[in-house]
Amino acid sequence: MRKIKKLIVPMFIVGILLFSCIPSASAWSSHGLALSYVLQNENWLDEYDNITITEYSYEDVDTEPYSPDFVIRYLEGSIGEKTTAKKILTTYADEPDWNMDTNLELSKLQILTGGSQGYRHQYYGLGFLRIGAGPKRAQYWFDLAKIANERGDLYWTFRFLARGIHHIEDLTCPYHGVPAPIGIIFSKIIKIGELTTIASNHHYNMEEFQGQQINHTNPEWLSVLNEAEPLDLNKVRSVTWLGQYAASISKNNVRSLWTIENELFGEKISNPEEWLYTEDPTFSFEGKEDVVERYNEEILKSFTNFATFSRTFLQYARINIGL
Numbered sequence: 001m002r003k004i005k006k007l008i009v010p011m012f013i014v015g016i017l018l019f020s021c022i023p024s025a026s027a028w029s030s031h032g033l034a035l036s037y038v039l040q041n042e043n044w045l046d047e048y049d050n051i052t053i054t055e056y057s058y059e060d061v062d063t064e065p066y067s068p069d070f071v072i073r074y075l076e077g078s079i080g081e082k083t084t085a086k087k088i089l090t091t092y093a094d095e096p097d098w099n100m101d102t103n104l105e106l107s108k109l110q111i112l113t114g115g116s117q118g119y120r121h122q123y124y125g126l127g128f129l130r131i132g133a134g135p136k137r138a139q140y141w142f143d144l145a146k147i148a149n150e151r152g153d154l155y156w157t158f159r160f161l162a163r164g165i166h167h168i169e170d171l172t173c174p175y176h177g178v179p180a181p182i183g184i185i186f187s188k189i190i191k192i193g194e195l196t197t198i199a200s201n202h203h204y205n206m207e208e209f210q211g212q213q214i215n216h217t218n219p220e221w222l223s224v225l226n227e228a229e230p231l232d233l234n235k236v237r238s239v240t241w242l243g244q245y246a247a248s249i250s251k252n253n254v255r256s257l258w259t260i261e262n263e264l265f266g267e268k269i270s271n272p273e274e275w276l277y278t279e280d281p282t283f284s285f286e287g288k289e290d291v292v293e294r295y296n297e298e299i300l301k302s303f304t305n306f307a308t309f310s311r312t313f314l315q316y317a318r319i320n321i322g323l
Contacts, residue, residue, distance in 0.1 A: 035165065036086075037225035038311060052082060053079050053082070076088070096137075120134065123176070134176070135239070135240045135244045138167035138242070139240040144156075145164065145317065168246060172309050174250050174251055194272035201270070206299065208276060210299055212278075220300070239316070242312060250305060268280070
């Protein structure tokens with residue numbers, strides 16, 4: 001028993017240090033754009049091509065708080081006009097990052113995830129510790145989508161699903177499972193400020209690189225989004241389970257990503273100063289083509305999960321909501 005207690009205390013301390021260095025960041029760049037390629041093979045959604053845009057009217061069931069800065073916007077048209085399921089999903093897959101979850105007091109533990117935004121979009125595990133509401137948030141929007149469908153409101157059915165898929169996709173990002181390899185955590189255990197900046201550098205530069213691959217329509221990346229297969233739906237217990245599972249496997253690539261990033265981006269990425277390669281005119285990938293190729297391959301392992309879990313979420317919704 002004494003040995004267990006001796007282990008629990010340092011594990012808890014390391015957990016606090018690990019979680020407190022997480023930046024409150026979105027996972028992956030351009031959810032909507034990436035999702036648009038996933039949806040190309042979800043042909044069943046084409047049946048929903050004449051949906052009336054309806055005004056939000058879910059105050060009676062949508063009882064969890066929004067940020068005071070959040071404003072519901074209608075970007076694809078005005079209320080009463082027509083839209084499609086695919087357009088709703090791709091337009092609003094980024095909505096949870098539009099100040100929906102900022103400046104809230106949700107949990108005493110949210111300080112360990114960079115604030116309320118991080119708390120609702122992340123899910124971290126270290127031993128017995130579980131911090132973050134990402135999986136439950138995905139389930140919350142799924143449940144609201146089901147209510148909207150029961151009320152005959154297809155517009156908000158798909159808009160709530162867009163919010164839910166955002167959280168599932170967030171949980172497939174490696175740096176939303178752990179901010180750095182454990183060895184790095186221990187090496188910086190008394191320099192949390194440095195660890196915070198270095199972890200942020202790795203996280204943000206990975207997202208910038210990934211975003212550029214999608215924006216430049218890299219065929220290999222688009223192929224992954226088009227062709228990734230969903231999970232076996234018979235094994236999906238709930239949306240919460242799906243999110244937890246995504247988070248549990250996403251963090252496995254952090255060590256290999258970190259190593260390649262040090263090689264590809266150089267010493268600046270692991271210096272205790274904020275640095276982004278797209279804002280550095282002196283940075284170039286010239287002469288590092290082989291490293292770029294390995295980096296592509298490593299990120300694609302996780303980005304395959306982005307497509308797999310997105311497709312699984314939608315097909316699970318189709319069956320369990322009755323679309």
